[in-house]
Amino acid sequence: MIQEGAGRADLQGRAIGALRPGRRTAWQNVGSFFMRKPLGTFGAVVAIILILVAIFAPLIANHDPNETNIKYKFAKPSSETWFGGDHLGRDVFSRIVYGARISLYVGILSSFIGSTIGMLVGVASVHFGGLTDLIVQRLIDGLMAFPGLLLALAIMAALGSSVENVIIALVIIYIPSTARILRSQALAVKGMDFILASRAVGAGHWRIMLRHMVPNCLALYIVIVTFQLGGAIIAEASLSFLGLGSPPNVASWGGMLTGATGFVRVAPGMVVFPGLAIAIVVFAWNLLGDSLRDVLDPRLRGAR
Amino acid sequence: MQAYIARRVLLFIPTLIFVTIVVFVIMRVVPGDPAQLMAMAGGESSDVSEERVAELRTQLGTDKPIHVQYVKWVWNLLHLDFGRSYWFNSKIYDDLGERLPVTMELTVLAVLWANLVAIPLGVLSAIKQDTPADYASRIIALLGIALPNFWVGVMIVFFLVLFFNWIPPLGYEDLWENPVKNLQQLMFPALALGFSNMAFVARVTRSSVLEVFREDYIRTARSKGLAERAVISRHALKNALLPVITVTGYEFGRLLAGTVIIEVIFVVPGMGVFLVDAISRRDFPVVQAVVTIVAVLVLVLNLVMDLIYAWLNPRISYA
Numbered sequence: 001m002i003q004e005g006a007g008r009a010d011l012q013g014r015a016i017g018a019l020r021p022g023r024r025t026a027w028q029n030v031g032s033f034f035m036r037k038p039l040g041t042f043g044a045v046v047a048i049i050l051i052l053v054a055i056f057a058p059l060i061a062n063h064d065p066n067e068t069n070i071k072y073k074f075a076k077p078s079s080e081t082w083f084g085g086d087h088l089g090r091d092v093f094s095r096i097v098y099g100a101r102i103s104l105y106v107g108i109l110s111s112f113i114g115s116t117i118g119m120l121v122g123v124a125s126v127h128f129g130g131l132t133d134l135i136v137q138r139l140i141d142g143l144m145a146f147p148g149l150l151l152a153l154a155i156m157a158a159l160g161s162s163v164e165n166v167i168i169a170l171v172i173i174y175i176p177s178t179a180r181i182l183r184s185q186a187l188a189v190k191g192m193d194f195i196l197a198s199r200a201v202g203a204g205h206w207r208i209m210l211r212h213m214v215p216n217c218l219a220l221y222i223v224i225v226t227f228q229l230g231g232a233i234i235a236e237a238s239l240s241f242l243g244l245g246s247p248p249n250v251a252s253w254g255g256m257l258t259g260a261t262g263f264v265r266v267a268p269g270m271v272v273f274p275g276l277a278i279a280i281v282v283f284a285w286n287l288l289g290d291s292l293r294d295v296l297d298p299r300l301r302g303a304r
Numbered sequence: 305m306q307a308y309i310a311r312r313v314l315l316f317i318p319t320l321i322f323v324t325i326v327v328f329v330i331m332r333v334v335p336g337d338p339a340q341l342m343a344m345a346g347g348e349s350s351d352v353s354e355e356r357v358a359e360l361r362t363q364l365g366t367d368k369p370i371h372v373q374y375v376k377w378v379w380n381l382l383h384l385d386f387g388r389s390y391w392f393n394s395k396i397y398d399d400l401g402e403r404l405p406v407t408m409e410l411t412v413l414a415v416l417w418a419n420l421v422a423i424p425l426g427v428l429s430a431i432k433q434d435t436p437a438d439y440a441s442r443i444i445a446l447l448g449i450a451l452p453n454f455w456v457g458v459m460i461v462f463f464l465v466l467f468f469n470w471i472p473p474l475g476y477e478d479l480w481e482n483p484v485k486n487l488q489q490l491m492f493p494a495l496a497l498g499f500s501n502m503a504f505v506a507r508v509t510r511s512s513v514l515e516v517f518r519e520d521y522i523r524t525a526r527s528k529g530l531a532e533r534a535v536i537s538r539h540a541l542k543n544a545l546l547p548v549i550t551v552t553g554y555e556f557g558r559l560l561a562g563t564v565i566i567e568v569i570f571v572v573p574g575m576g577v578f579l580v581d582a583i584s585r586r587d588f589p590v591v592q593a594v595v596t597i598v599a600v601l602v603l604v605l606n607l608v609m610d611l612i613y614a615w616l617n618p619r620i621s622y623a
Contacts, residue, residue: 149564154330286449
């Protein structure tokens, strides 16, 4: 199933292709995904829009997100302030646009770092087996005993609130859950003949793990990263809402909602627009994750 | 079966110990000296005398090696002594006694309404598979899973204020003293908290019922001429609801932690508000106590659910 000597960039395509009859190129796979999964496509489109908004934030926003202008205090939505102004006279639209950067920054870094370390832990745990596996699994049990948000709160309490500390907290939460899910996949791979064959020809631990086991876990890994990215956006918003995530001067969607419920009557936009931004993005990301899971790994259906 | 129970209970102990170690280590990563913090919290500003700090250090036991501190802390935990708050110098045990029941009630209410709605919804969705009723309930389920529950909470406040001009009564009245006011206060937080749970349970119920429908004994029940109603209620549901029961148990633990943010939105004086306030005041003994209690509750709940599942479902072998 896995051939030696192909380029690294093709690994992902092969991991996906391997689950389907016949070999197709990555682009053909993308095309068929769009045809078969309209909801997933919607999710992907929203995800791409979010990424573009984050990259081109200075071009899209029509105000400085932190600029306070008494004229815009509790302003109604207008041609000048599209989503109105907040209690300090800052432009809500511009803050949402810049908030996309924080959401994506935290989402991408925490999900990629967390699941990559988690994947390596899961694969190594299976590869070495025996006592190593037992100990690692008990450690994972212990970390997973904490509800995610609670552990994040405890870590934020210890480290203090900053965007980077949110990422650290989320990485610590994502490592055990990824390792647990990928362990079952790695166990299945470990029993296959090509692992035995590569061991027979004298491949070392690293080679077996990185060249043979990891590529066969990649499909599942991609699905997990997608879900965690959506989850990380919620988590960052939740922590910032509680005042424990991004500092108040940084425009973030969760932070914008802090105290906004108190101004519902004067400036409903302060609640509605950041809330909608979170809801739409997370909803889209979940749709994308759902569809990717159906396409890449049907066994995961029903998992959260 | 007995072997399974014994093994499950035995594995519970190292996990429990590990959880306490994790909490302890996280709280020791905190930069700064607790004694210094405590002295400063006493209102003596930054110029605290060295002697006072040293005295507090002895009092707190932080001058001892770390493993001694850990053992002492666990020993106290076993005696339900959670220490004192840095800030109020009150016994944390007493505060917890006031706040834990509030959070428990909120969580129970949330799980209750979620299941009362979700199970009929899931069953309906499965019976009427691929009809508009099925699509509608699946969309509700999808929304519930995708929408963060704090957003649901904020939106509930938003609509209540905007359209009914009504703010849920803030604060908290005891359930036994004033049940009507108590329910008025907790109704909306419970609604927000249970929303994602409702969606998840509906989804599990639907797939579980669909799975059971494919079983031989359902075909037998139908072919012997049993009314569809009897097939569903007497044969299908009994088996289909098994996973739902366990999911509810695990979800209860998740919601227990999820209350943090809902309590902050609706100003419910439970464990969540207690925790968030403690974090912002850097009142570490409180943080440590709350996190430990919730984590241990979740662990015990998972253990109980595993055992109940094994008891309810003797077909599964636990090798």
